[in-house]
Amino acid sequence: MRLFRVGQYASLITLYAILITLSGCYTSRTNDYLLYTNTIRGNRTVISDELEALIPQKPNRRILRTPLTPALWIYQASSRRYNRDSAIAELAAKTTQFERQSELVASDPRALRRLNRRFSREARKLRRYAEEGNWWMRNLGEKPTYFYPRDAEANALKMQTYLRRTKGFLRATAEYTVDTLLDGRVRVNYLIDEKEPYRLRSISYDIPDSNVRALVQAERGKSYLKIGDRFDGDKLDNERTRIEELLRNNGYYEFGRNYIRVSASRDTAAAVVATNDQSTLVDLTIQIPNPPLRNAHPLYQIGDVNVRIGSTQESTATSPTTPTDTISQNGILYFYSGRKFATRLLDSKIRLRPGKLYSQNDYTSTQRQLFLLNQFKFVNINFTDTTGRRLRTEIRATPLDKYEITTEGGLFVLYQGQGYPGPFANLTFRIRNFFGGLETFETNLRAGIEAQTGFADSTSTSQLRDTYLAQELGLTTSLIFPQILFPGRLRFAFNDLNPRTQISLGYNYTNRPDFLRQTFRTTLSYNWQKAPRHQYSFFLTDLNLIRSSFRGGPNEELRKQFEQRLIQLRDAGNRVLFNSFLPSIASNMSFAYTYNTNVFGENRRANFFRVALESGGTTLNLLSSAAIRRFTEQTGLQLFKYLRFNADFRHYIPLRPRTTLAFRVNSGLLYSYGPDRSAPYEKYFFAGGSNSLRAWRPRRLGPGSAYPRSTESKVIPGVQVPTFITDPRNPEVKLPQFDYTFEQPGDFLLEGSAELRWRYFHFGADINGALFLDAGNVWTLRNDPARPNAELRVGKLVPDIAVGTGTGVRIDFSYFIIRFDAGIKVWDPARRYIRESDGQLIDERFLLPQFTLKRLSRGANPLIVNFGIGYPF
DSSP states (O other): OHHHHHHHHHHHHHHHHHHHHHHTTTGGGSSSEEEEEEEEESOSSSOHHHHHTTOOOOOOOOSTTSSOOHHHHHHHHHGGGOOHHHHHHHHHHHHHHHHHHHHHTTTOHHHHHHHHHHHHHHHHHHHHHHHHOSHHHHHTOOOOOEEOHHHHHHHHHHHHHHHHHTSSOTTOEEEEEEEEOTTSEEEEEEEEEOOSOOEEEEEEEEOOOHHHHHHHHHTGGGOSOOTTSBOOHHHHHHHHHHHHHHHHTTTOTTOOGGGOEEEEOIIIIIHHHHHTOSOOEEEEEEEOOOOTTOSSOOOOEEEEEEEEESOTTTTSTTOTTSOOEEEEETTEEEEESSSOOOHHHHHHHOOOOTTSBOOHHHHHHHHHHHHTTSOEEEEEEEEEEETTTEEEEEEEEEEOOSEEEEEEEEEEOSSTTSEEOEEEEEEEEEEESTTSSSOEEEEEEEEEEEEEOTTOOTTSOTTTTSOEEEEEEEEEEEEEESSOOOSSGGGGTTGGGOOEEEEEEEEEEEEOSSOEEEEEEEEEEEEEEEETTEEEEEEEEEEEEEEEEOOSSTTHHHHHHHHHHHHHHHHTTOHHHHHTTSOEEEEEEEEEEEEEOOOTTOOSOEEEEEEEEEEESGGGGGSOHHHHHHHHHHHOOEEOOEEEEEEEEEEEEEEETTEEEEEEEEEEEEEEOSTTOOOOGGGSBOBOSTTSOTTSOTTOBOSTTOOOOOTTOEEETTEEEOOEEEETTEEEEEEEOOOOOSOOOBSEEEEEEEEEEEEEEESSSEEEEEEEEEEEEEEBSSOOTTSTTOBOOGGGTTTTOEEEEEEEEEEEOSSOEEEEEEEEEEEOTTOEEEOTTTOOEEEOOBOGGGOOGGGSSSSSSOOEEEEEESOOO
């Protein structure tokens, strides 16, 4: 055992020596040292991220903290073939040639335009080559980051200044040391000594204007500055901003933060700094002097308010001949040039009122509310100071086109993981201000086609494994009102929250190789937005009429066989899948809240949280179970009663400008309490697929540790005996049959993911990479004889958690993202069965060792590739 460990360590030492040798291949070609890493030590209060932000020199990217820097190697290897001088000379020659040719074709505008375009294109390429290097250097490479002592000295000085002036450590020091590594790189260590911070002993205000002083004192409880807190420059800036907003929201239109001065008492802070005394207390004074030659800050009121609605040319005062309609509403004059809008609704969005004190919040709220109506292209608000400090207010709004048609097309997947991408198209027709009351009428037509293999599994005949076309056609018509349509005064309570009422009627037609499905849907929903980060949605009515068919079409034989499989599952006890294809009426009401600080395209720390509550068949509680059963028997339509809850939380942590660590936790619960104890199939929870556990096919994981078996499999309490098939390569070997033909619905979902995202290079689009780890599963709440071990139990919750890992590639076109994720199974809770030959219990749940590059798409742990649009979370 001792010799084995020595050999193991020797191998590790040899491997590390090879890595060092590789990493130093290019660094030895220059006398400068490469910067390996920056470390910050000694800081106790100020976090290292704040100090690292002061260091502009970033080390070259490494692979998993090893000395390997492939991007740097590519840059340095490609730079050998890079000749900047030749590019500059070629650009100068082409410029001379362009000037000479321009003179020859000066009389031919078309030829001159062609010449200009060609020269601009060629010159742009040469300039980019001269400034940024060749293609390999720009897209795959990374410039070397060298260490220079002058840079480290400047960084240490910046840290010391930051600690003293901004963070309240007025005696702090910052120094640096350098460690030279074996491969010729250096590690720079910044040594921080914060010493004792200065704390606020008292906060006083020097405000000669009594009205301003009273206003500031009344809101003093909201101050960012607290006695006993550390003297902090960031909090001082926040306090200046708070006071500025406070005054500008109370009539002080001309007030700016330049009036706010903050100083420390000469008797304490100045003396401490001068004598280096050990005292750490500071007396702070906030001064707001009066404007020059005035004994008070001026208060402003809103004067006349005019709202002009029309095109840019029509709404200008320089076209007095343009016919306008003038309407007065609550002291505001509305001038319409062209289309008219509901004055009463517009009036409810305007917070700037004659005679009211000026408020910055009223200004931003008015502009935001008018813009969010989705009726205007531009909304501008201008103030003119008239006599008596009254602000004449001009609101100019330019309407969007009344009629609009938008189209969209591309490739998509109707049922991810079950087919091949096909074309899709969307056509939207929109009419704004439909009834003259700021309503929007929308009709959306969508269609798509893809190739599918039906429901066939590995035991099906070749005929069933043929590829078929799956089609989807949808038509939705909506009428959107910019208010809450509800009787009583409740409708006015949401005026400041960008309210929406949407009434929709839709039809969806799905023609798959194994079944035909039609859905009629009508909804009445309310939406409002407290702030850009907080969104609310309430579906008062969501009614669906669903009908499926297994007859007709060129694939009728396949559909009949699929129907027979459903009947077999039903007879085996699995009624959930069978019931989902019966004619049904599904109604529900739901509420959802979304909190989102994540901005697409910005790499910063952010959170996303969404919670949704849904009650299906709520009004059916007024009827008895016997009445519901009689209705079902007489009409052949299913009715559902259920409660559904779902919570989704995501957290994003930026590690570098183009590197992000993302986390997700998603959970849901479905409780069915109707006569059949079932819910609409779409309301069940599923695991697996491009937005779930990516090492499993979509919706094929679980439930629990139920074995993925066929209907002929035997069941033994606690474990399962699968059916066995003959290995075609070796007839004497019997292999367990894993049947992943059907989706696996569950009542309870728990899953989580962690993903590291980074950028590879740019080639027409950003080519990004990812490493991910997924874990989770679905379970049933009730015991199902057809699916043993599927029920949720606390004792086996942890062993039932499936785990998968993998890597992905994302093609980011900025306006949409195409994603490919390849995953392998690490832990499959279902892979525990009794071997047919000897009755021995086989535990294959830890599947990672069974993955091999020799059989990527075959074997017990094949590579699963999922296609998706957008990020998984």
